[in-house]
Amino acid sequence: xxxxxxxxxxxxxxxxxxxxxxxxxxxxxxxxxxxxxxxxxxxxxxxxxxxxxxxxxxxxxxxxxxxxxxxxxxxxxxxxxxxxxxxxxxxxxxxxxxxxxxxxxxxxxxxxxxxxxxxxxxxxxxxxxxxxxxxxxxxxxxxxxxxxxxxxxxxxxxxxxxxxxx
Amino acid sequence: xxxxxxxxxxxxxxxxxxxxxxxxxxxxxxxxxxxxxxxxxxxxxxxxxxxxxxxxxxxxxxxxxxxxxxxxxxxxxxxxxxxxxxxxxxxxxxxxxxxxxxxxxxx
Numbered sequence: 001x002x003x004x005x006x007x008x009x010x011x012x013x014x015x016x017x018x019x020x021x022x023x024x025x026x027x028x029x030x031x032x033x034x035x036x037x038x039x040x041x042x043x044x045x046x047x048x049x050x051x052x053x054x055x056x057x058x059x060x061x062x063x064x065x066x067x068x069x070x071x072x073x074x075x076x077x078x079x080x081x082x083x084x085x086x087x088x089x090x091x092x093x094x095x096x097x098x099x100x101x102x103x104x105x106x107x108x109x110x111x112x113x114x115x116x117x118x119x120x121x122x123x124x125x126x127x128x129x130x131x132x133x134x135x136x137x138x139x140x141x142x143x144x145x146x147x148x149x150x151x152x153x154x155x156x157x158x159x160x161x162x163x164x165x166x
Numbered sequence: 167x168x169x170x171x172x173x174x175x176x177x178x179x180x181x182x183x184x185x186x187x188x189x190x191x192x193x194x195x196x197x198x199x200x201x202x203x204x205x206x207x208x209x210x211x212x213x214x215x216x217x218x219x220x221x222x223x224x225x226x227x228x229x230x231x232x233x234x235x236x237x238x239x240x241x242x243x244x245x246x247x248x249x250x251x252x253x254x255x256x257x258x259x260x261x262x263x264x265x266x267x268x269x270x271x272x273x
Contacts, residue, residue, distance in 0.1 A: 006175045010183050017187050017210060021194035026202045033206050036187070040213055043180070047224045052216075052232050059239050064209070064246045071250045072202055077263050080200040089197070097193055104185035108178050116225055117174030123224050130229050131236070139233050146240045153244035160251035 002120055005046060013039040024079040026072045030065060037061045048123035051131045180221040187214035201256070201263045205249055212242050 016035035023029045037060045044053040085093075135143055191210035198204050216235045223231025253263070260268060 002175050003173060006179070010179075013183065014186055014190070017190040020203075020206065020210060021190060021198065026200055026206075029203050029206055033210060036210060037213060040217055043183075043217060044220055046175075047180070047220050049220050049223070049232055049235075052220060052235050055236065055239060056216075059243060060209075060213070064243055067246055067250055068202070068206065071253060075202075075254070075257050075263065077200075077257075080198070080203070080264070085197065093193070093197070097189055101182075101186055101189050104189070105182045108181045108185065112176075112178040112181060112225070114176060114178065116177040118177055118180065118224060119174040123227055125227075125229055126223075126232055131232050134229050134233055135236070138230075142237060146237060149244055150240065153247050157247045157251040160248070160255050163255060 002046060002118060006043070006118075009039045009042045009046075013043070024082075026077075026080070027069065030069050030072060033068075034061050034065050037065070046120055047118060047126075048120075049126040051126060051128045177221055177225050181218055184214045184218040184221065187211075187217070199264050199266060201253055201265050201268070204265065205246075205253070209242060209246070212238055 013036050016032040016039070020029045020032040020036065023032065037056060041053045041056040041061070044050075044056060188211050191207045191214060194207035194210070195204055198207065216238055219231040219235045219238070223229065223235075256268060257263060262268065
């Protein structure tokens with residue numbers, strides 16, 4: 001069952017990712033990215049990360065992608081004109097891509113012990129209680145630092161928007 | 167069908183999926199010309215790295231990887247807010263989103 005779910009979610013994720021790169025219109029790319037994020041949330045559930053799966057749906061697919069689609073529709077610049085690519089990129093790009101994926105796969109298979117298997121239910125400490133406990137004890141200082149980061153980001157966005165109004 | 171129904175998925179397959187998604191994102195970052203699509207490819211790469219963090223967290227049976235993923239999400243949200251504000255300002259000033267034509271810093 002895990003195998004079937006993994007393959008379905010992985011193929012949806014890879015197909016949507018390829019669609020993201022190949023679509024000419026940004027809004028199609030944004031919808032594909034939402035597909036990638038939702039299938040990744042399913043994979044997180046298979047890995048026992050319940051809290052992160054919920055946060056992935058709410059924060060990524062909900063907040064960030066709505067912001068993206070909002071800006072795309074606000075600007076409404078239409079499809080991207082076909083780019084010019086030199087011969088090196090056109091004929092060598094795809095083979096080099098496969099070489100990179102193959103190298104990464106070989107290294108990963110050799111480094112990670114093959115006895116490690118993902119069975120649903122073997123790792124259950126990914127709920128909100130465990131994540132919150134660790135977040136507010138061991139990682140409380142980085143957590144506070146991210147609040148400062150969010151504040152700075154809000155101020156930066158407001159300053160940029162004000163500059164736009166002038 | 168016993169292979170499909172009873173055995174678990176090797177953890178390296180999750181990591182290979184993460185590597186594939188990261189490579190697709192990196193190639194899109196290089197070949198696309200629309201600045202919003204380039205930005206979305208960066209988000210795709212961040213998501214791929216998140217998947218490998220969660221996989222390693224499962225592998226070592228520790229929750230620390232989940233915390234790092236949470237921080238990556240927060241940073242991505244902040245980055246999206248500031249980045250999209252910059253994109254709006256660029257479009258207001260230059261009237262284009264093609265990164266070939268936004269080369270003010272070149273000379």
